[in-house]
Amino acid sequence: xxxxxxxxxxxxxxxxxxxxxxxxxxxxLHELLGSRGLLPAEAVEERYRVDVLGQxxxxxxxxxxxxxxxxxSAALALCHAAGVPVVTQGGRTGxxxxxxxxxxxxxxxxxRMTAIEEIDADAATxxxxxxxxxxxLQERVEPDGLMxxxxxxxxxxxxxxxxxxxxxxxxRVLRYGMTRELVLGLEVxxxxxxxxxxxxxxxxNNTGPDxxxxxxxxxxxxxxxxxxxxRLFPLPADRAVALCAVEDFECVKALLRHVRGVLAGExxxxxxxxxxxxxxxxxxxxxxxxxxxxxxxxxxxxxxGADPALLAAGVERMLAGAIEQQIVADAVLAKSGxxxxxxxxxxxxxxEASRQLDPIVPFDISVPIARMGRFxxxxxxxxxxxxxxxxxxxxxxxxxxxxxxxxxxxxxRPDSFHAIERAVYGLxxxxxxxxxxxxxxxxxxxxxxxxSRSPAEIAVMRQLKAALDPRNILNPGRxxx
Amino acid sequence: xxxxxxxxxxxxxxxxxxxxxxxxxxxxLHELLGSRGLLPAEAVEERYRVDVLGQxxxxxxxxxxxxxxxxxSAALALCHAAGVPVVTQGGRTGxxxxxxxxxxxxxxxxxRMTAIEEIDADAATxxxxxxxxxxxLQERVEPDGLMxxxxxxxxxxxxxxxxxxxxxxxxRVLRYGMTRELVLGLEVxxxxxxxxxxxxxxxxNNTGPDxxxxxxxxxxxxxxxxxxxxRLFPLPADRAVALCAVEDFECVKALLRHVRGVLAGExxxxxxxxxxxxxxxxxxxxxxxxxxxxxxxxxxxxxxGADPALLAAGVERMLAGAIEQQIVADAVLAKSGxxxxxxxxxxxxxxEASRQLDPIVPFDISVPIARMGRFxxxxxxxxxxxxxxxxxxxxxxxxxxxxxxxxxxxxxRPDSFHAIERAVYGLxxxxxxxxxxxxxxxxxxxxxxxxSRSPAEIAVMRQLKAALDPRNILNPGRxxx
Numbered sequence: 018x019x020x021x022x023x024x025x026x027x028x029x030x031x032x033x034x035x036x037x038x039x040x041x042x043x044x045x046l047h048e049l050l051g052s053r054g055l056l057p058a059e060a061v062e063e064r065y066r067v068d069v070l071g072q073x074x075x076x077x078x079x080x081x082x083x084x085x086x087x088x089x090s091a092a093l094a095l096c097h098a099a100g101v102p103v104v105t106q107g108g109r110t111g112x113x114x115x116x117x118x119x120x121x122x123x124x125x126x127x128x129r130m131t132a133i134e135e136i137d138a139d140a141a142t143x144x145x146x147x148x149x150x151x152x153x154l155q156e157r158v159e160p161d162g163l164m165x166x167x168x169x170x171x172x173x174x175x176x177x178x179x180x181x182x183x184x185x186x187x188x189r190v191l192r193y194g195m196t197r198e199l200v201l202g203l204e205v206x207x208x209x210x211x212x213x214x215x216x217x218x219x220x221x222n223n224t225g226p227d228x229x230x231x232x233x234x235x236x237x238x239x240x241x242x243x244x245x246x247x248r249l250f251p252l253p254a255d256r257a258v259a260l261c262a263v264e265d266f267e268c269v270k271a272l273l274r275h276v277r278g279v280l281a282g283e284x285x286x287x288x289x290x291x292x293x294x295x296x297x298x299x300x301x302x303x304x305x306x307x308x309x310x311x312x313x314x315x316x317x318x319x320x321x322g323a324d325p326a327l328l329a330a331g332v333e334r335m336l337a338g339a340i341e342q343q344i345v346a347d348a349v350l351a352k353s354g355x356x357x358x359x360x361x362x363x364x365x366x367x368x369e370a371s372r373q374l375d376p377i378v379p380f381d382i383s384v385p386i387a388r389m390g391r392f393x394x395x396x397x398x399x400x401x402x403x404x405x406x407x408x409x410x411x412x413x414x415x416x417x418x419x420x421x422x423x424x425x426x427x428x429x430r431p432d433s434f435h436a437i438e439r440a441v442y443g444l445x446x447x448x449x450x451x452x453x454x455x456x457x458x459x460x461x462x463x464x465x466x467x468x469s470r471s472p473a474e475i476a477v478m479r480q481l482k483a484a485l486d487p488r489n490i491l492n493p494g495r496x497x498x
Numbered sequence: 499x500x501x502x503x504x505x506x507x508x509x510x511x512x513x514x515x516x517x518x519x520x521x522x523x524x525x526x527l528h529e530l531l532g533s534r535g536l537l538p539a540e541a542v543e544e545r546y547r548v549d550v551l552g553q554x555x556x557x558x559x560x561x562x563x564x565x566x567x568x569x570x571s572a573a574l575a576l577c578h579a580a581g582v583p584v585v586t587q588g589g590r591t592g593x594x595x596x597x598x599x600x601x602x603x604x605x606x607x608x609x610r611m612t613a614i615e616e617i618d619a620d621a622a623t624x625x626x627x628x629x630x631x632x633x634x635l636q637e638r639v640e641p642d643g644l645m646x647x648x649x650x651x652x653x654x655x656x657x658x659x660x661x662x663x664x665x666x667x668x669x670r671v672l673r674y675g676m677t678r679e680l681v682l683g684l685e686v687x688x689x690x691x692x693x694x695x696x697x698x699x700x701x702x703n704n705t706g707p708d709x710x711x712x713x714x715x716x717x718x719x720x721x722x723x724x725x726x727x728x729r730l731f732p733l734p735a736d737r738a739v740a741l742c743a744v745e746d747f748e749c750v751k752a753l754l755r756h757v758r759g760v761l762a763g764e765x766x767x768x769x770x771x772x773x774x775x776x777x778x779x780x781x782x783x784x785x786x787x788x789x790x791x792x793x794x795x796x797x798x799x800x801x802x803g804a805d806p807a808l809l810a811a812g813v814e815r816m817l818a819g820a821i822e823q824q825i826v827a828d829a830v831l832a833k834s835g836x837x838x839x840x841x842x843x844x845x846x847x848x849x850e851a852s853r854q855l856d857p858i859v860p861f862d863i864s865v866p867i868a869r870m871g872r873f874x875x876x877x878x879x880x881x882x883x884x885x886x887x888x889x890x891x892x893x894x895x896x897x898x899x900x901x902x903x904x905x906x907x908x909x910x911r912p913d914s915f916h917a918i919e920r921a922v923y924g925l926x927x928x929x930x931x932x933x934x935x936x937x938x939x940x941x942x943x944x945x946x947x948x949x950s951r952s953p954a955e956i957a958v959m960r961q962l963k964a965a966l967d968p969r970n971i972l973n974p975g976r977x978x979x
Contacts, residue, residue, distance in 0.1 A: 139751035140867035140899075141758065162759060184704050192763070195702065198679060211954050218866045220898045221676065221935035223665050223715055224943075224950040225959050225977050230711030234704055251759040270620035277622065278643060278732040279804050282673070282763020323760050324815065327808045334805065385699045386621040417701045418621075454702035462705075469705040473692050477966070478706050484965040485958070496706050 039121070042099040043079055046123075049091055054129070056080040065124050066117065069110055069171070074117030077104070080124040086204065086212060086243045089125070093241065093490075094210025096123065102490045105237040107179025108150060110171035113459025115183075115236050115495040122493075125241065127178050133157055134244070141249040142201060142218045147178025147242050154247070164252040166193035178242045184234030186455040191416045192285045192321075193250065196233065202246035203229035207239075208486040218246045231481070236457045237492040239485045253321035256285065257332040258357045261339065262312040262347040266390035269314050271344040273386075273416055276318055279335040283328065286319035288364050289415040291393065297410065298363050298370040307349050307360060316415075317364050367412065367421065374410055374425035378437045382445050383418040383454035392448050393420075399440040400424050404433050419454045442468045458496045466496070520602070523580040524560055527604075530572055535610070537561040546605050547598065550591055550652070555598030558585070561605040567685065567693060567724045570606070574722065574971075575691025577604065583971045586718040588660025589631060591652035594940025596717050596976040597660075603974075606722065608659050614638055615725070622730040623682060623699045628659025628723050635728070645733040647674035659723045665715030667936040672897045673766045673802075674731065677714065683727035684710035688720075689967040699727045712962070717938045718973040720966045734802035737766065738813040739838045742820065743793040743828040747871035750795050752825040754867075754897055757799055760816040764809065767800035769845050770896040772874065778891065779844050779851040788830050788841060797896075798845050848893065848902065855891055855906035859918045863926050864899040864935035873929050874901075880921040881905050885914050900935045923949045939977045947977070 047055045057079055066074045078101070083089035096103050105125045106116050118124055127148035135144040138161045143154060152172040154165050167180060169187035179185075181203065185196045193199065202216040205228075215229050232240045263269050273287055290298070295315045299306035308315065318335075322328040332350065339345040351357040371377055384392045393411055400407035406427045413420035422441065426433045442452050446468030453462050453469070466475065478497060482489070528536045538560055547555050559582070564570035577584050586606045587597050599605055608629035616625040619642045624635060633653040635646050648661060650668035660666075662684070666677045674680065683697040686709075696710050713721045744750050754768055771779070776796045780787040789796065799816075803809040813831065820826040832838040852858055865873045874892055881888035887908045894901035903922065907914045923933050927949030934943050934950070947956065959978060963970070 137868050139755055141755070184708070186702055186704075190702065194679070197708070198675070207954075207958075211957075213954050213958060214952055215955065217930050217932070218868075218899075219864050219930075219932050219935070221667055221671065221864045221900050222932040222950065223667075223936055223938045224932050224934050224947060225939055225955075226712060226716040226720065226962060227665070227678070227714070228955055228958055231707060233708070235707040239707065251755075251762055253762065274620055274622070274732075281732055281734065281804050323762050324812060327812060331805060331808060383700050383702045385618075387618050387699075418699070419702050449698050449700075451698070451700050451703040451705050453705050454700070455704055457704045458706055466705060469703065471695055473688075473694050474696060474706075474709055476692075477688075477694060477709055480965045481707060481962075484961045 038099045039078055039101050042095055042101050045095050046079070046081055046092055049095070050081055050083060050088060054082050054084060054088065056082070061124070064109070065106065065126070068112070068114060068117060070112065072114055072117060075120040077118035077122050077124045080126055082126045082129045084129050086206065089130075089241065089243060090206050090210045090212050092125070093206055093208065096490055097209045097488060100488050100490065102493045104492055105182070105241050107148065107176030107182070108171065108174040110175040111179065111183060111459060112456045113453070113461045115457060115459030115492060117460070119494065127176060127243070130243065136161065137218070138163060140218060143247045143249055144216065144218070144244065145177050145247060146244055147176060149177045151175050151177060151180060158249055159252060162252050163249040165199070165247060166250055167196055167199060177245060177247070181233055181242045181245055182235070182237045183457045186417070186419070189285060190414065191287060197230070199248045200229060200233055200245055201248055203232060203242060204244035205229070205232045205240040206243055208488065208491050213240070216244055216246050234457070236459060236495055238482060238496055239491065241491070251323065254323050255325035255328055256319055256321040256357065257328050258317065258319045258351045258360050259332060259336055260307050260349050260360050260363070261316045261318065261345045262308045263314040263316055263344065264346050265313055268344045269316065269415065270386065271342070272316060272339055275339055275342065275344060276335055279338060280320045280331055283320040283322045283331060284318070285321045286317065287414070287416040288317040289413060290315045290317070290364065291411040293410045294370055294412040295363070297373050298366040301366050301369050302362060307363065308347050312346055317360060364412070371410055371423040374408055374423055376426050376428055377423040378426050378434055380422040380424070380441055381454060381456060382420055382422065382441070382450055382452060384420060384445065384448050384450035386415065386418055388448045389415070389418070389420070392444060392450070396422070396441060396444055399444055400437055403436045403440055404430055407437065417454070445469070460495060463496065463498055519580045520559055520582050523576055523582050526576050527560070527562055527573055530576070531562055531564060531569060535563050535565060535569065537563070542605070545590070546587065546607070549593070549595060549598060551593065553595055553598060556601040556603075558599035558603050558605045561607055563607045563610045565610050567687065570611075570722065570724055571687050571691045571693050573606070574687055574689065577971055578690045578969060581969050581971065583974045585973055586663070586722050588629065588657030588663070589652065589655040591656040592660065592664060592940060593937045594934070594942040596938060596940030596973060598941070600975065608657060608724070611724065617642065618699070619644060621699060624728045624730055625697065625699070625725065626658050626728060627725050628657060630658050632656050632658060632661060639730055640733060643733050644730040646680070646728060647731055648677055648680060658726060658728070662714055662723045662726055663716070663718045664938045667898070667900070670766060671895065672768060678711070680729045681710060681714060681726055682729055684713060684723060685725035686710070686713045686721040687724055689969065689972050694721070697725055697727050715938070717940060717976055719963060719976055720972065722972070732804065735804050736806035736809055737800055737802040737838065738809050739798065739800045739832045739841050740813060740817055741788050741830050741841050741844070742797045742799065742826045743789045744795040744797055744825065745827050746794055749825045750797065750896065751867065752823070753797060753820055756820055756823065756825060757816055760819060761801045761812055764801040764803045764812060765799070766802045767798065768895070768897040769798040770894060771796045771798070771845065772892040774891045775851055775893040776844070778854050779847040782847050782850050783843060788844065789828050793827055796844070798841060845893070852891055852904040855889055855904055857907050857909055858904040859907050859915055861903040861905070861922055862936060863901055863903065863922070863931055863933060865901060865926065865929050865931035867896065867899055869929045870896070870899070870901070873925060873931070877903070877922055877925055880925055881918055884917045884921055885911055888918065898935070926950070941976060944977065944979055
């Protein structure tokens with residue numbers, strides 16, 4: 018950093034020096050971005066400070082809202098030169114607190130970069146700016162008979178830039194993959210403001226390391242996603258849904274294998290509910306259970322395809338084979354859209370079913386499928402070792418290895434919360450799982466990163482951070498302490 | 499690097515210093531790896547120096563063949579400490595000359611690391627060592643009703659480590675993706691010998707940047723792939739194949755869209771032959787053409803699935819719709835395995851058809867589908883501007899954006915070879931394509947990297963190389979000069 022003559026006294030007063038240089042940066046940013054593009058501290062609304070769970074960050078120095086990539090690039094170059102840290106925000110729907118401002122940070126919001134620049138229906142690609150809400154892209158391509166398959170509860174407010182930065186998962190990963198697999202090209206602005214324009218709509222491009230992969234899922238710590246070319250898929254004409262009761266975990270695994278073989282590319286969902294979940298969810302339906310509780314597992318299977326008749330024939334064939342091979346004890350097949358909605362409602366009651374165990378410690382984890390049965394048994398034992406009254410409810414996207422877990426923590430023992438977390442994340446680590454399959458690390462799970470990543474892996478993460486963001490201005494402190 | 503007292507004289511004679519320290523490294527490597535694990539220069543067979551096209555590298559200092567990851571790690575640590583460069587070899591089937599030894603390099607061969615460690619049929623994963631030949635894994639999982647979908651001509655000798663390091667593509671990318679999409683977990687040894695053990699069989703793992711992506715497709719320049727967890731898929735029971743004649747490129751794009759919509763997850767191939775290819779290939783069949791030449795394009799479409807009857811119904815429905823919408827002028831559907839083989843033979847005559855234009859300049863490139871029609875027209879004009887006798891033959895995996903091109907270069911003008919290369923790669927760059935969709939950059943295409951990557955992208959590649967391989971010992975000079 019070059020120091021000007023007038024600054025010489027500040028060199029021994031680093032704190033005041035930072036404040037002064039930050040105020041200079043703010044006026045330079047104001048000149049660059051104008052009043053619409055730079056909100057002063059006093060005009061920063063509450064929404065820039067809170068997440069959907071009500072967690073609250075610090076008051077930021079200001080909010081910058083560049084109109085396009087050149088503005089964003091110039092703004093970051095200013096922050097980089099002055100060493101002022103920046104926290105990037107898309108729709109602020111992240112669940113790992115990475116988007117909450119920390120003291121001394123400027124919020125960088127992509128909320129004015131909202132153009133869907135191009136839909137190429139023949140190539141099945143969309144070129145978008147980072148601030149486009151997910152649902153807007155979904156709705157924009159539907160009339161063309163196309164689908165952007167990423168889908169999650171926050172679809173109305175989460176942004177595509179945020180989805181990419183966090184490698185969002187969601188409801189259709191089994192068939193279409195995580196966000197990473199939906200990104201063909203990416204434009205990223207680096208910490209120093211330089212623009213990596215990799216917005217090519219190419220499925221095949223083996224010309225050196227695939228740089229975009231560095232920025233997908235690194236939660237804004239290595240660069241700011243500004244534009245992307247995304248893959249689109251044909252909108253399936255129809256779907257078929259079945260619910261199966263299964264006696265033990267070996268049969269659940271056999272069913273997954275059978276379903277994959279028969280439905281192949283049409284399999285969209287394979288949701289497994291442990292009885293601990295199912296018997297709490299069905300009474301909330303307000304009507305008779307599609308299958309009475311009592312079996313160890315209930316599995317919801319969905320297939321989607323272009324031809325309703327062929328699709329139905331495939332799912333019926335799958336069910337017949339599963340019953341004949343005695344891997345399924347009982348099954349129902351939805352006969353209408355209303356019945357499909359009813360079957361899905363069992364799975365969609367997740368929040369209500371979990372609440373019956375309040376107060377709970379919630380987990381979103383992944384574990385290798387081969388170890389999953391044992392993992393759940395050991396988790397029950399490990400949490401009961403913390404307190405004999407702990408009770409565990411489990412369901413998840415089994416084919417993805419992804420489990421949602423709610424552990425009842427006795428209300429008279431608030432200290433048990435962290436003990437339960439340590440017990441479960443410790444088991445996840447020992448079984449080679451991931452402490453965060455979908456939501457990222459952010460601030461929330463930094464303490465548990467070592468359960469999923471080795472010291473050698475964390476050392477490389479630090480090397481990458483030092484190489485690409487040497488002044489540590491991009492989302493500092495997220496992922497790595 | 500620490501220097502011992504006895505070495506002090508060498509510090510001003512770097513060349514002799516390197517030779518001496520290399521000989522010390524070789525004796526330390528011999529101690530570490532034994533006679534089976536370290537071949538001295540005089541015992542290095544020709545096969546370690548040549549590629550399948552007959553290109554020949556320099557004589558290496560030796561060939562090291564570690565038995566496992568710990569040995570490989572210790573060997574690399576020794577090379578790193580001494581600054582001795584290493585070139586990693588799998589099956590040596592690469593087409594970009596990256597595997598050919600350069601002067602002063604030690605060959606690191608994975609040919610003794612050939613264990614298929616585990617097949618998990620329920621989770622549909624395989625854990626393998628880097629030296630396993632692709633075909634051995636394919637054949638190992640078939641009896642379990644599973645498939646490792648990567649497939650390419652070199653299957654018998656190429657290794658999975660090499661496939662991963664180069665992000666191999668091949669025949670089934672449209673349905674299953676490039677190698678990158680088939681890798682769940684990866685173990686990599688870094689230049690200094692440290693081991694990144696990321697061998698988790700997880701589809702979902704958002705715990706910091708996805709480090710394995712750095713090593714997939716970076717051609718061994720950032721680390722050495724030693725083990726991997728790979729995705730398997732159900733082996734399709736049957737396939738259906740059709741050949742369609744199409745009048746213009748707009749209809750080819752419409753056909754792709756139509757086929758994607760109807761066949762969705764069952765579409766496996768969409769191979770487009772320009773008439774310049776088709777009219778040269780069909781006379782080589784030795785029997786009547788399935789469709790007589792004359793139309794501008796012929797498209798070979800394959801679908802595969804679990805149920806032969808449903809599959810055939812889907813393909814028939816697709817063809818009926820395409821003919822009704824007048825995007826297809828003529829079509830034939832294979833009625834047996836023999837007819838399927840016959841239709842594929844038109845496409846598999848690629849080498850023979852191209853030879854009719856000998857001498858040729860061959861290209862493997864990708865171009866955005868939206869620009870492909872114009873690209874081919876401009877390429878014809880650009881090569882004819884080099885020499886009026888230039889003639890262009892085109893075919894390719896259109897849905898992947900991947901084109902194979904052969905340009906006739908007049909034999910009396912050998913100077914035209916490079917002029918044709920410059921003309922075609924220049925057009926690829928201007929149309930936002932890739933100069934190497936599949937085979938990588940290696941040594942062969944370094945001069946053209948700038949047509950596919952911007953200066954900012956190349957600068958980041960250099961930063962990554964400097965951070966992860968500061969002494970430049972891993973495949974030095976490949977990709978980046």
